[in-house]
Amino acid sequence: MIVNRTFKYRLYPTKAQAAFLDNQLREACDLYNCALQERIGAWKTCRKSISFYDQDKQLKPMRAEGLVCIPDFTCARDVLRRVDRAFQGFFARCKRGDKPGFPRYRSVRRYDSITFPEPDRGWKVMPSGKLRIRGAGHIKVKFHRPIEGLVKTVTIKREACRWFVCFSVECEVRLLPPSSEAVGIDVGLTTFAVLSDGTEIQNPRHYWNAQARLRRYQRKVMRRKKGSKRRGKAVLQLQRAHAHIANQRADFAHKESRKIVNRFGLIVGEDLNLKGLAGGMQAKSVHDAAWGLFFFDLTYKAEDAGREFVRINPNGTSQECICGASVPKTLSDRWHSCQKCGREGPRDLISSQVILQRAGNRPSGANVEERISCVV
Numbered sequence: 586m587i588v589n590r591t592f593k594y595r596l597y598p599t600k601a602q603a604a605f606l607d608n609q610l611r612e613a614c615d616l617y618n619c620a621l622q623e624r625i626g627a628w629k630t631c632r633k634s635i636s637f638y639d640q641d642k643q644l645k646p647m648r649a650e651g652l653v654c655i656p657d658f659t660c661a662r663d664v665l666r667r668v669d670r671a672f673q674g675f676f677a678r679c680k681r682g683d684k685p686g687f688p689r690y691r692s693v694r695r696y697d698s699i700t701f702p703e704p705d706r707g708w709k710v711m712p713s714g715k716l717r718i719r720g721a722g723h724i725k726v727k728f729h730r731p732i733e734g735l736v737k738t739v740t741i742k743r744e745a746c747r748w749f750v751c752f753s754v755e756c757e758v759r760l761l762p763p764s765s766e767a768v769g770i771d772v773g774l775t776t777f778a779v780l781s782d783g784t785e786i787q788n789p790r791h792y793w794n795a796q797a798r799l800r801r802y803q804r805k806v807m808r809r810k811k812g813s814k815r816r817g818k819a820v821l822q823l824q825r826a827h828a829h830i831a832n833q834r835a836d837f838a839h840k841e842s843r844k845i846v847n848r849f850g851l852i853v854g855e856d857l858n859l860k861g862l863a864g865g866m867q868a869k870s871v872h873d874a875a876w877g878l879f880f881f882d883l884t885y886k887a888e889d890a891g892r893e894f895v896r897i898n899p900n901g902t903s904q905e906c907i908c909g910a911s912v913p914k915t916l917s918d919r920w921h922s923c924q925k926c927g928r929e930g931p932r933d934l935i936s937s938q939v940i941l942q943r944a945g946n947r948p949s950g951a952n953v954e955e956r957i958s959c960v961v
Contacts, residue, residue, distance in 0.1 A: 657707035764850035769941025
């Protein structure tokens with residue numbers, strides 16, 4: 586089985602190379618906005634829809650006249666594909682009845698990546714360990730791990746004035762030895778997750794722990810004059826603080842999901858409505874917990890390792906017992922006590938066992954009932 590993976594490395598460009606890359610992002614942003622404006626204008630004036638191929642035909646003459654200064658043709662072409670994907674997503678949302686979200690113009694400050702969509706076209710990893718980018722020369726890269734698989738695309742990305750390169754590759758799955766163990770996972774805010782075997786994963790609360798530091802940086806930004814260099818430095822400081830928190834969340838999700846995938850053959854989680862949960866009173870805490878990132882890591886790691894990851898309907902998992910009896914609780918009730926079977930225990934632990942039990946009732950759950958019974 587072939588899976589897609591992304592390998593991300595830190596770039597260390599010189600000042601001249603960083604200026605060149607910044608200019609390329611600016612050129613790509615201008616091209617994106619021009620392509621978007623052409624589509625909008627053509628529809629408003631003569632009700633004509635412009636496709637990707639219509640705009641692609643104009644790209645070579647524009648480059649010949651010096652109107653597009655992106656050195657690599659395929660990189661400029663990818664910008665037009667981004668516009669096309671934005672409109673395809675818009676029409677798909679309209680068709681589904683979702684909130685449409687019409688494609689918008691992009692700010693230069695927020696257009697942070699360019700992509701080379703073809704292998705060895707516009708880029709090359711040199712024997713010296715540096716990355717050659719057309720127009721920028723050889724850029725130092727920190728290859729902290731080897732690239733595995735066949736490289737399909739390469740993306741140069743800017744994050745808080747730091748540069749990264751992302752290699753999107755196709756590689757074979759790395760199957761782990763079979764495991765007969767199964768686990769249910771109940772996520773929460775007090776404790777990040779409780780496993781059906783009694784293991785608790787504590788909530789690190791990265792955002793809440795950084796609140797004081799973020800407040801200081803935010804005040805510094807607001808006190809400085811808009812457009813000044815000092816405000817720009819303060820904004821960069823704030824951006825890097827938020828980037829550090831995001832990195833902490835990603836690191837935590839990667840490590841905990843890896844422990845679970847390495848141990849269990851069947852992993853059962855809740856199919857949560859994260860958008861609905863993030864719109865409530867505890868929105869900050871829900872965003873800080875980043876359950877979506879955790880389940881995403883579990884999904885692709887399980888697929889890569891040959892494990893089975895199942896999502897079940899979370900409705901009522903905390904309001905019933907393993908025996909099937911209804912045990913109503915309020916949010917403040919943290920202890921489970923069933924009058925029917927006499928089972929008692931922490932609320933989150935019983936919920937995780939109910940989650941695991943529900944996996945046996947799904948259409949494809951017949952072959953895992955034996956693994957579930959040995960855990961519950």
